Amino acid sequence: MRYFFEVAYNGTNYHGWQIQQNATTIQQLIEEALSVILRTKIPIMGSGRTDTGVHCSQQYFHADLPENAAISNLRYKLNSFLPPDISINSICKVTDDAHARFTALSRSYEYRITQCKDPFLQNMSYFYPKSLDITTMNEAASLLVGKQDFESFSKVKTDVNNFVCDITEAQWVEKGDLLIFHITANRFLRGMVRAIVGTLLMVGKGKLRKEDFKKIIESKDRKEAGAAAPAAGLFLTAVKYPREIFP
Amino acid sequence: MRYFFEVAYNGTNYHGWQIQQNATTIQQLIEEALSVILRTKIPIMGSGRTDTGVHCSQQYFHADLPENAAISNLRYKLNSFLPPDISINSICKVTDDAHARFTALSRSYEYRITQCKDPFLQNMSYFYPKSLDITTMNEAASLLVGKQDFESFSKVKTDVNNFVCDITEAQWVEKGDLLIFHITANRFLRGMVRAIVGTLLMVGKGKLRKEDFKKIIESKDRKEAGAAAPAAGLFLTAVKYPREIFP
Numbered sequence: 001m002r003y004f005f006e007v008a009y010n011g012t013n014y015h016g017w018q019i020q021q022n023a024t025t026i027q028q029l030i031e032e033a034l035s036v037i038l039r040t041k042i043p044i045m046g047s048g049r050t051d052t053g054v055h056c057s058q059q060y061f062h063a064d065l066p067e068n069a070a071i072s073n074l075r076y077k078l079n080s081f082l083p084p085d086i087s088i089n090s091i092c093k094v095t096d097d098a099h100a101r102f103t104a105l106s107r108s109y110e111y112r113i114t115q116c117k118d119p120f121l122q123n124m125s126y127f128y129p130k131s132l133d134i135t136t137m138n139e140a141a142s143l144l145v146g147k148q149d150f151e152s153f154s155k156v157k158t159d160v161n162n163f164v165c166d167i168t169e170a171q172w173v174e175k176g177d178l179l180i181f182h183i184t185a186n187r188f189l190r191g192m193v194r195a196i197v198g199t200l201l202m203v204g205k206g207k208l209r210k211e212d213f214k215k216i217i218e219s220k221d222r223k224e225a226g227a228a229a230p231a232a233g234l235f236l237t238a239v240k241y242p243r244e245i246f247p
Numbered sequence: 248m249r250y251f252f253e254v255a256y257n258g259t260n261y262h263g264w265q266i267q268q269n270a271t272t273i274q275q276l277i278e279e280a281l282s283v284i285l286r287t288k289i290p291i292m293g294s295g296r297t298d299t300g301v302h303c304s305q306q307y308f309h310a311d312l313p314e315n316a317a318i319s320n321l322r323y324k325l326n327s328f329l330p331p332d333i334s335i336n337s338i339c340k341v342t343d344d345a346h347a348r349f350t351a352l353s354r355s356y357e358y359r360i361t362q363c364k365d366p367f368l369q370n371m372s373y374f375y376p377k378s379l380d381i382t383t384m385n386e387a388a389s390l391l392v393g394k395q396d397f398e399s400f401s402k403v404k405t406d407v408n409n410f411v412c413d414i415t416e417a418q419w420v421e422k423g424d425l426l427i428f429h430i431t432a433n434r435f436l437r438g439m440v441r442a443i444v445g446t447l448l449m450v451g452k453g454k455l456r457k458e459d460f461k462k463i464i465e466s467k468d469r470k471e472a473g474a475a476a477p478a479a480g481l482f483l484t485a486v487k488y489p490r491e492i493f494p
Contacts, residue, residue, distance in 0.1 A: 010366040117334040119257040
């Protein structure tokens with residue numbers, strides 16, 4: 001019986017999503033919690049990975065649970081077992097072929113910048129007090145939209161050999177004291193959003209022109225793009241699936 | 248030359264405002280920063296104290312700075328020197344007799360409760376998933392308004408012997424997933440807001456009636472009131488001064 005679990009977490013204290021040796025990860029804590037509660041080893045499959053320190057307000061994973069598993073209070077038990085910075089927000093039966101990673105239609109991220117020092121956003125935004133030309137940053141960001149090769153913004157060490165992503169949204173929005181970059185695509189490459197944000201910040205500071213940004217995309221060379229922006233500002237905010245997987 | 252400094256801080260990692268031995272406090276870090284930057288010992292006087300783990304989005308302190316002190320970039324220097332969870336938001340010249348504590352007209356606090364597990368509010372709210380009767384909590388809260396003796400809600404170990412406070416606002420407001428208690432008074436006793444909140448939560452759960460809450464106020468006995476609500480939910484949000492102190 002396959003289930004989708006909706007999860008949110010504050011990534012500050014974790015070495016990202018994916019299980020690894022000698023470091024605490026979100027996947028590891030959830031698998032441990034499920035296995036203790038259901039008294040059998042339950043592997044889980046996330047819709048994607050997040051890096052150390054990256055946050056998530058909505059991500060999904062799937063797990064196959066035993067027929068006799070008590071689902072009605074499983075969310076309550078998981079939330080009691082898991083630490084306060086990881087929350088299971090819903091559990092939903094899906095069709096047997098639904099796959100948290102491969103069935104996903106799109107992922108959305110936000111990158112949050114605060115230009116004023118804010119004691120309450122210390123690990124949940126990038127404090128960047130320099131002045132930024134947001135109009136030009138948005139003009140450059142618009143060049144990202146569409147189906148393109150984004151190797152320029154991919155970590156060099158990667159086992160992927162297809163760098164084409166279909167970006168459907170890429171824009172900066174000012175919201176109170178926050179400057180938020182919204183980006184949605186069918187898929188993302190490793191380190192892609194932080195590399196894009198780091199490069200757009202160079203545009204915002206006037207160190208790159210819109211034309212330079214276009215050339216960086218076309219170069220397919222990570223060395224041409226800017227440094228990755230810090231993890232603390234990055235939030236995975238939505239993963240979308242086709243309606244049919246929810247019977 | 249006397250100045251008022253507006254400060255905000257995330258109290259999670261501090262033993263409150265007031266300087267003490269063998270523990271890091273906000274007053275201590277600010278005095279150290281001022282003394283290093285201005286190269287002379289600068290004592291500061293806060294508008295009040297906050298306990299370990301209590302937050303503050305607006306508080307003031309005053310300090311007497313040397314005549315020749317460079318004020319124009321002092322805020323920038325202080326914010327660079329202070330850790331990310333303490334922020335100086337403004338510095339303002341005041342009249343020589345203005346006193347951050349004694350000239351203050353009122354203080355406002357918020358107590359924030361989240362009824363859903365929220366990974367991003369871990370140390371910045373009280374996670375309280377039980378159902379609450381907010382209407383009755385507000386009826387009880389309205390009994391607090393006015394000039395009354397609030398010894399029932401004061402820490403027993405205190406050097407104060409006047410327990411009369413003039414509360415001008417005491418109400419619960421729902422804001423998204425947060426339930427926020429707003430309280431304003433001319434002065435507060437030690438531990439007062441957290442004791443009031445803890446007692447109002449007993450009203451909300453149906454363990455005390457509105458009439459019981461009235462009797463608790465009248466008893467002037469801390470033992471009659473409920474346990475203090477946790478520090479993480481408490482925010483000092485505003486301190487008001489008469490206009491005349493700003494020349």
